[in-house]
Structure formats: structure tokens, C-alpha cells
Amino acid sequence: MDKSFSELYLNFDKVNWERMQEATFATLAMTVFSLVAVLILGFLLGLVLYSLSRKKSPAYSILYNLVSVISNIFRSTPFMILMVLIMPFTKAIVGTIIDWPAALPALILSAAPFYARMVEIALREISPGVIEAANAMGANSWQIMYKVLIPESMPALVSGFTVTAVSMIGFTAMAGAIGAGGLGSLAWSEGFQLNNQTVTLVATVIILIIVFIVQGLGDFLTNKLDKR
Template identity: 70%
Template sequence: MDKSFSETYLNFQQVTWDTLKEAINDTLFMTIISMLIVFVLGLLLGLLLYSLGRKHSAARSILYGLVSILSNIFRSTPFMILMVLIIPFTKALVGTMLGAKAAIPALVLSAAPFYARLVEIAFREVDSGVLEAADSMGASYFQTIYKVLIPESLPALISGLTVTSVSMIGFTAMAGAIGAGGLGALAWQEGYQRGNYTVTLVATVIILIIVFIVQGVGDFLTKRTDKR
């Protein structure tokens, strides 16, 4: 039985290391580029949700509801379905529906609303007394945001970004199954479909290592920025 297991899962001659290196680069490219965009869009969208929800009025309530509905639609749609639905948009934007670049629009549309909700929650948890003190000292709206709101919620923002990044890595693996490349495509096409289970195992282990690194860095930064 041990021999059968080693032949099935530990036959490293089945691994094409140049292909594996390219798959790692594609996964890192999709994750890093998408997360940079998600961070900016999620922060802005989360701030918009927070600002609209903070002051109660009919117009703000309607706008908050509309933004909230759009956000919920994109973050609730299963990623693979979303990726298929926006193929015309993706092709118009990046010129192709295959490869690592083609996965980025779907990754952003799926993850940005999710992170925006985490940003909104982080902002809502900031002590209202601190915000009132800033207002009483004559701070403008934007001064309150970047001098009080963001610094006070920074640990939660980093924690939310870490959770989103880990989810993003999982999304890149799913994107690989429908032509985006990366470790997901390697595990599915070169591994499972061809019966090369060593390739699938190696790709899975590397994905887990990337997740552990991201989670570790995120936890470290969260603790360093937490003033409590």
C-alpha cells in the first residue's frame, strides 16, 4: 500500500518544474494585482456605505439601499458563475477571456464588495466619542477620515484585507479551472484530468503555503497596529 501511495502521489518525475514556476507566477500575479485594486475600491465603497448609513435622511437611505443591493449581488454570486457572466465585459476590457489577466475583473468584482462590507463594519466600530472630539476641534470631513477614522480602524482593516486575500487565493484556483491559468489550472488540467496526482498534490501544498504566509503576515500586522 505504501508503494502504491508513493507511486500515485510522490512521483515527482511527473512534475514539470518550469510549468509549476509559471503557474506560481500566474497565481501571485492574479492575487497581488487584484488585491491592490480590491483594497482601493473596497476602501472607497466601504467608506461610502459608512457615510451614507451614518446620517439618516430619505435620500441617503435610498442611496445606501441601492449601493448595498449592488454590493450584495456581486459578493453573493458564486465566483465561477460571475466569471462566466462577465465574459463579454472581460473581453472588452482586457482583450481576451483566457489567461491570468482575464481573471482579474471577476476577482475584483467578487472580492471588492466583500471587503467593502468589512471596511464598513470596521468604521462602525470606531468609538463615536473619538469622532465627536475630532468634529468639536473643527476637523473637516476628510481630516476626520484619514487622521481619525482610518488610523483607529486600521487593525480591523488589515484583518479584513487578510481574510479577503485568503479568499482571493481560493478564487484564483477556481478561475484556473476555466482558463485563467495559475496553480488551480495546473492542479486540475495537468494533475487531475491526466491522472498526475503528484502535480495536484504539489500545487495544493504550494497554495496552502501561500495562504499561510498571507495569514501570518496579516496577523502580525494586525497585532502591531492594535493599540489596545
């Protein structure tokens, strides 16, 4: 006899809540640590890409294309493939290829170039007239960057970081399926493989709650910073 919906998905007695709590912590740890690194590295790489794109000499153009190609390689490689490819690198710097720290290098390498592109696009959208006005007042390149470009593009920077963060939460679930722990691992090992749909449902709901919180906070900050 086919099981009812409540028997399949709402049998909470089959959920190991202690393991669910540990998996939630692992997902949050993966997300927070990798997001801090992505914010720093992606922002700096975005500034480099923007600065190089404004230089007119052939040498700077070649350097921009080189950085752009390397960035696109990591940004375009599917996350699970990237995680498998860099396992020796992960083992060398983290000391393990299992548990949530093992997911950090792949998360950072995939998301930092993605955010860097968003930073570059946000900076390019600033009106040239604003930059020319700053030049006319005697501002140097560094002053234009931190007094004009970054403040003016802040709403777009925050919005881009929010999109990146939401994508990375999805990546943590995929990382869990190949040994990194977290809610994705629990949903796969105890949910799918053991046919425990309630575990899969609870893990999915927790991931969605995390996504909604991140998205809501990002939208709130974007609206606060947008002066238009």
C-alpha cells in the same frame, strides 16, 4: 495492483517543474494585481457606504440602499458563475477570456464589495465618543475620517484585507479550472484529468504556502497596529 501512497503522490519525476513555475507565477500575478485593485476600490466603496449610512436624509438613505444592493449582488454571486456571466465584459476590457489576466475582472468584482463591507464594519465599530470628541475640537468630516476613523480602525482594516486576500487565492484556483491558468488550472488539467496526483499535491502545497505567508504577514501587521 493498487499503487502505494508514494507512487501516487510522491512521484516527482512526473512533475513538469517549468510548467509548475509558470503556473505559480500566474497565480501570484492574479493575486497581486487583483489585490491592489481590491484594496483601492474596496476601501473607497467602504468609505462611501459608511458615509452614506450616517446621513439622515431620505435621499442618502435611498442611495445607501442602492449601493448596498449592487454591492451585495456581486459579493453574493458564486465566483465561477460570476466569471462566466461577465465573459463578454472581460473580453471587451482585457481582450481575452483565457490566461490569468482574464480572471482579474471577476476577482475584483467579487472581492471589492466583500472588502468594502469589512471596511464599513470596521469604521462603524469606532466608539461614537471618539467622533464626538473630534467634533468638539472643531474637526470637519474629512479630518475626522483620515485623522480619527481610519487610524483607529486600521487593525480591523488590515485583518479584513487579510481575510479577503486568502479568499481571493482560493478564487484564483477556481478561475484556473475554467481557463484562467495558474496552479488551479495545472492541478485540474495535469493533475485530475491525467490522474497525476503528484502534480495536484505539489500545486496544493504551493497554494497553501502562499496562503500561510499572506495570513502570517496580515496577522503580524494587525498585531503591530493594535494598540490595545
